[in-house]
Amino acid sequence: MSYDPVFYSRFLTGLTLSFHIIFATIGVGVPIMIALAEWMGIKKNDAHYHLLARRWARGFVITVTVGVVTGTAIGLQLSLLWPNFMRVAGHAIGLPLFMETFAFFIEAIFLGIYLYTWDRFKNKIVHMLLLIPVAIGASASAFFITTVNSFMNTPQGFEMEDGVITNVDPIAAMFNPGTFTKTAHVLSSAYLTAAFLLGAIAAFHLLRGRNNAYHKKALRLTMTAAAVFAIATALIGDFSGKFLAEYQPEKLAAAEWHFETMEEAPLILGGYLDENNNVHYALEIPYALSILAEGTPGAEVIGLEEFPEELHPPLFVHYLFDSMVFIGMFLALVSIAYVVLRRWRKGNEHNKWLLRSIFLGAPLAFIAIEVGWMFAEFGRQPWILVDYMLTSEGATTSGHVDTMLYLFAGLYVVLAISSTLVLTRMFKKNPVEKELADRGLL
Amino acid sequence: MFGYVIVASIDFGAGFFNFYSAATGRKDHINSIIQRYLSPVWEVTNVFLVFFFVGIVGFFPTTAYYYGTALLIPGSISIILLAIRGSYYAFHHYGDKGSLWYQFLYGATGLLIPASLSVVLTLSEGGFIQADNGDVWLDYGALFTSTYSWAVVFLAIVSVLFISACFLTVYAAKANDDNAFTLLRKYALFWSGPTILASFLVFWALKVHNLEHFANTLDLSWMFILSLLCFIGAVYLIWKKKYMDWSFVLVIFQFGFAFYGYGASHMPYLLYPYLTVSDAVVNSVMAQALVWAFIAGLLVLLPSVYLLLRLFLFDKDYVQGKK
Numbered sequence: 001m002s003y004d005p006v007f008y009s010r011f012l013t014g015l016t017l018s019f020h021i022i023f024a025t026i027g028v029g030v031p032i033m034i035a036l037a038e039w040m041g042i043k044k045n046d047a048h049y050h051l052l053a054r055r056w057a058r059g060f061v062i063t064v065t066v067g068v069v070t071g072t073a074i075g076l077q078l079s080l081l082w083p084n085f086m087r088v089a090g091h092a093i094g095l096p097l098f099m100e101t102f103a104f105f106i107e108a109i110f111l112g113i114y115l116y117t118w119d120r121f122k123n124k125i126v127h128m129l130l131l132i133p134v135a136i137g138a139s140a141s142a143f144f145i146t147t148v149n150s151f152m153n154t155p156q157g158f159e160m161e162d163g164v165i166t167n168v169d170p171i172a173a174m175f176n177p178g179t180f181t182k183t184a185h186v187l188s189s190a191y192l193t194a195a196f197l198l199g200a201i202a203a204f205h206l207l208r209g210r211n212n213a214y215h216k217k218a219l220r221l222t223m224t225a226a227a228v229f230a231i232a233t234a235l236i237g238d239f240s241g242k243f244l245a246e247y248q249p250e251k252l253a254a255a256e257w258h259f260e261t262m263e264e265a266p267l268i269l270g271g272y273l274d275e276n277n278n279v280h281y282a283l284e285i286p287y288a289l290s291i292l293a294e295g296t297p298g299a300e301v302i303g304l305e306e307f308p309e310e311l312h313p314p315l316f317v318h319y320l321f322d323s324m325v326f327i328g329m330f331l332a333l334v335s336i337a338y339v340v341l342r343r344w345r346k347g348n349e350h351n352k353w354l355l356r357s358i359f360l361g362a363p364l365a366f367i368a369i370e371v372g373w374m375f376a377e378f379g380r381q382p383w384i385l386v387d388y389m390l391t392s393e394g395a396t397t398s399g400h401v402d403t404m405l406y407l408f409a410g411l412y413v414v415l416a417i418s419s420t421l422v423l424t425r426m427f428k429k430n431p432v433e434k435e436l437a438d439r440g441l442l
Numbered sequence: 443m444f445g446y447v448i449v450a451s452i453d454f455g456a457g458f459f460n461f462y463s464a465a466t467g468r469k470d471h472i473n474s475i476i477q478r479y480l481s482p483v484w485e486v487t488n489v490f491l492v493f494f495f496v497g498i499v500g501f502f503p504t505t506a507y508y509y510g511t512a513l514l515i516p517g518s519i520s521i522i523l524l525a526i527r528g529s530y531y532a533f534h535h536y537g538d539k540g541s542l543w544y545q546f547l548y549g550a551t552g553l554l555i556p557a558s559l560s561v562v563l564t565l566s567e568g569g570f571i572q573a574d575n576g577d578v579w580l581d582y583g584a585l586f587t588s589t590y591s592w593a594v595v596f597l598a599i600v601s602v603l604f605i606s607a608c609f610l611t612v613y614a615a616k617a618n619d620d621n622a623f624t625l626l627r628k629y630a631l632f633w634s635g636p637t638i639l640a641s642f643l644v645f646w647a648l649k650v651h652n653l654e655h656f657a658n659t660l661d662l663s664w665m666f667i668l669s670l671l672c673f674i675g676a677v678y679l680i681w682k683k684k685y686m687d688w689s690f691v692l693v694i695f696q697f698g699f700a701f702y703g704y705g706a707s708h709m710p711y712l713l714y715p716y717l718t719v720s721d722a723v724v725n726s727v728m729a730q731a732l733v734w735a736f737i738a739g740l741l742v743l744l745p746s747v748y749l750l751l752r753l754f755l756f757d758k759d760y761v762q763g764k765k
Contacts, residue, residue: 065532068488069525075492079499080517083510090503095731098500101493102739108486109746113753120753133746170731398514411522415529422533 006392008401009081012408014377016074018370019412023067025369028142028187029194030060031111031135036221038128047441048214052221054118055432056198059423061115066419068108073408081401085384085394088165092158093148095170100144107137142190143183150178153380154247155388177247181240182376188236189328189372192229193365195222196331200362203355205432214432214441216350223338223358230332237328238292245293248386249302251379254313255321256289257282258303265289265301270322273315313379320375327368331361444701446490448605448694453487454552455606457527459629461549464542476610486750488528500732512565520558527551553599560598564591566708590647597640601697604633608676608693615686627680634677638670641700658707665703672696 034053041049079086110133121127157172158165199222202215244252252258257268257279267289271282287297294301304312334357341347341354384391456476499506510517526547534544607629614623649656659666672695679689 062532065529069528072488072492072524072528073521076495076517076521079506079510080514081510083507086499086506086510087503090499090506091728094496094500094503094728095735097496098732098735099739101489101496102735102743105486105489105493105739105743106746108489109743109750112486113750117753168728170728396511396514398511400515404514404518407518407522411525415525418533419529 003399003402005397005399005401006395008405009395010391012401012405013074013077013081014374015405015409015412016070016077017373017377019416020067020070020074021369021373022366023063023070024142025190025193025366026060026063026197027067028138028190029192030056030063030198031107031131031138032191033194033198033222033225034060035128035131035135036225038124038131040221042124042128046217047439048217049221050124051214051432051435051439051441052218055427055435057115058426061111062419062423062426064111066415070412070415071104081396082384082394083396085389088163088389088394089152089385091165092155092168092170092173093151096144096147096151096174100141100148103137103140103144105137106133107141110134110137139187142186146183146186147174147176147179149376150182151176152384153182153376153386154178155385160388178243181236181243184236185233185240185372188229188233189365189369192226192233192331193362193369195226195229195335196358196361196365198222199226200359203358206350207352207355207359210433212433212436214436219338219349219358220342223335226331226335226361227339230328230335234328234332237325241292242295245301248380250304250307250311251313251317252293253302253304253307254315254317254379255375257315257318258289258301259305261300261303261306263290263298263300265293265299267292268318273318277315311382313381317375317379320371320378324368324372324375327364327371330357331365331368334358334361443494444698446487446494447701448697449487449490451556451602451605452609453606454556455602455604456610457531457552458549458603459606459610461542461545464545486747488524491524497732497736501729509562509565513562516558516561520555523551523555523558527555553602556598556602557595560594561591564588564594588647588651590644590651593640593643593647597637597644600633600636600640603629604637605693605697607633608680608690611680612686612690615683627683631677631680634673638673655707659703662703662707665699665706669696669699669703672699 034056037049037053037056040046041053110130114127114130114134117127117130151173154177155173156176157169157174159167199219202218202222205212205215206219241252244255256265257271257273257277258265259277264287266287267285268279269283269285271279273279289301290297290299293299334354337354338349338358341349341351380386382390382392384394460476530544530547534548611623611627611629645656645659648659672692676689676692676696679685679692
């Protein structure tokens with residue numbers, strides 16, 4: 001393949017982001033779960049929950065580290081790989097980028113304090129309060145960075161004159177039409193994923209026959225939280241559909257293989273597309289797309305035919321969209337089933353199949369995060385700044401982007417392997433049974 | 443950026459000393475001192491870099507265009523080094539304690555990062571970045587054969603070691619850790635020589651490379667003289683083992699004056715001769731918003747940093763390892 005800086009810049013940015021969001025999602029979601037565990041520990045005066053918080057925090061540090069370093073990478077890569085984009089958009093997105101680093105600062109400072117003051121304060125509540133800035137900082141930085149992304153999708157708050165941005169209104173740019181749904185969806189799905197990640201650890205141990213109260217409490221805390229987050233995520237997902245129908249109809253149309261503008265539009269599930277854009281083997285749900293888009297079965301949904309072909313997003317985004325929705329439904333079902341079985345007197349919430357599904361839920365949740373982001377990003381192609389700048393106009397002209405791609409790919413492989421090794425070794429060397437015994441909790 | 447230079451220097455140098463002492467079997471002397479300071483703050487140090495960087499791009503988006511295009515390779519290498527350094531510190535510290543290989547990665551990158559970051563300073567002098575017809579590229583041949591660029595790299599490395607050794611000496615003194623103090627004081631005094639030598643070397647190389655900038659530095663020579671006086675004062679105090687806190691304050695002033703003098707004499711250029719401060723600046727509404735965000739951010743940040751320092755730097759019991 002001949003050298004094309006745009007292609008390699010896209011590839012490298014995509015690679016860095018898809019690696020980073022695994023750790024970023026953990027970074028946003030896990031502090032909430034640690035705070036919940038600490039809070040339960042104080043409320044119920046139960047040392048199991050404190051130990052839970054402690055062990056989660058220990059693993060969390062490793063993932064935060066990889067999140068920090070890959071976050072630094074993407075922060076710098078924005079300018080290294082997309083200098084033309086940054087020259088133009090930098091005037092409008094400086095504020096949220098700036099605020100994000102502040103939020104990040106607060107998180108880093110209080111996480112450092114939290115980790116090194118376990119037994120330093122007499123009052124356990126003081127130590128728990130340190131988590132509040134950590135959790136707020138993590139969620140705030142996700143919020144600010146997502147406003148930047150939603151600005152790229154629905155830019156507003158400036159005027160463009162001869163390729164130069166003028167009359168910038170930073171607040172309008174930050175609170176653009178996409179901001180609410182995007183940030184809410186990112187936050188709730190991160191909390192959901194973190195709850196499933198930690199729930200899967202508990203489910204794994206219970207499946208292995210370690211029937212200890214510690215794991216059961218962990219499962220109860222994480223799955224109850226997961227059920228709440230899953231419902232929230234689904235609701236916000238529905239708002240996102242309505243947002244797309246209004247502001248980015250081409251993205252929704254591509255996701256749904258909806259070519260002709262029509263009323264009473266059906267929703268297409270699964271299937272595949274041939275060269276002539278005919279859909280095969282798909283499940284059609286009548287009216288569902290109209291309901292998703294406007295909330296009424298008779299609503300008109302704009303089709304892809306209304307847009308010039310060179311501005312169509314790639315049509316494979318349909319698979320990404322469907323996978324995300326399916327996994328979201330699965331996670332909601334599993335966590336709600338857990339809550340119901342626990343509440344129902346005859347129910348057994350530690351049923352093998354349910355535990356297996358919870359365990360499977362964690363990797364699936366991460367896949368959903370990945371494909372959800374890929375859908376959002378591929379869905380706005382060919383634009384980098386929708387309606388203002390094409391992706392090909394924003395990339396660097398520099399040589400050697402390909403070499404950098406290989407270098408970074410190598411780095412991510414090394415980081416992935418070593419962080420997994422370090423994490424497994426850390427918890428294998430110091431299993432929970434030993435720690436429970438050391439603290440006289442067994 | 444000055445804040446980053448000081449905080450990061452302590453961190454980078456500490457990584458090197460940590461490895462060097464571990465490799466030469468003197469680990470027990472200073473290891474605990476270094477870990478006790480670094481562990482709670484290393485992540486904050488990393489954020490500093492992003493903060494400075496985002497600030498530059500936020501206030502001067504045009505710099506992203508020139509530097510972004512030209513710095514693809516050195517920038518990417520710095521990122522990779524930073525990533526290795528940050529993650530292996532955590533892997534070593536929280537995961538596999540005592541892995542010498544991790545400590546080596548951590549120490550070696552600590553010296554390579556300042557070298558690779560200092561390329562930005564070199565480039566800003568002009569003569570390395572070529573730009574015309576909307577194309578920007580970096581002349582690697584000119585960069586690698588320039589005396590000036592090597593002088594800057596040399597200065598960056600030795601000042602990192604000097605700043606770090608001075609700070610850790612003071613920290614060890616506070617901790618009443620005599621072994622660490624003796625060793626670190628030796629390091630601090632040892633690296634003072636190359637630091638001052640490298641400073642003069644950079645002046646001389648600047649005269650050869652960019653006469654206009656050199657002439658500007660002469661107009662501000664009082665700053666550099668003050669810097670030199672602070673340096674002499676700091677080394678004298680460490681030599682005499684007196685007023686240790688003040689010795690590090692003097693080190694900060696030494697680099698502060700030099701840094702400010704360098705920056706002021708470089709004005710109005712952000713990248714000689716393509717980019718001046720006035721053509722690069724962001725529009726006024728955004729600039730105002732950024733300044734307000736900066737003030738609001740500082741109002742939250744400063745008390746937090748103060749809390750961090752009080753808990754881990756000014757708390758005698760923690761520093762002495764009793765907590």
